[in-house]
């Protein structure tokens with residue numbers, strides 16, 4: 364799966380980092396950046412995306428079809 368963060372939506376709450384610290388970290392602007400999506404199972408990636416209160420995490424399958432939100 365592919366994952367990206369909409370920086371305009373991210374408010375830096377950090378839920379995604381708590382769920383998947385090997386995939387997300389907060390940068391100096393307190394916006395989430397993507398590290399290594401392949402480091403966790405797909406279901407954890409989806410749970411991390413669903414934990415975002417702003418729906419700022421976009422998950423796509425390998426063909427580019429949007430899975431969430």
Ligand code: SF4
Nearest residue numbers: 373374376377379415
């Ligand atoms: S959970 Fe959403 S709003 Fe919070 S840091 Fe992650 S992407 Fe940003």
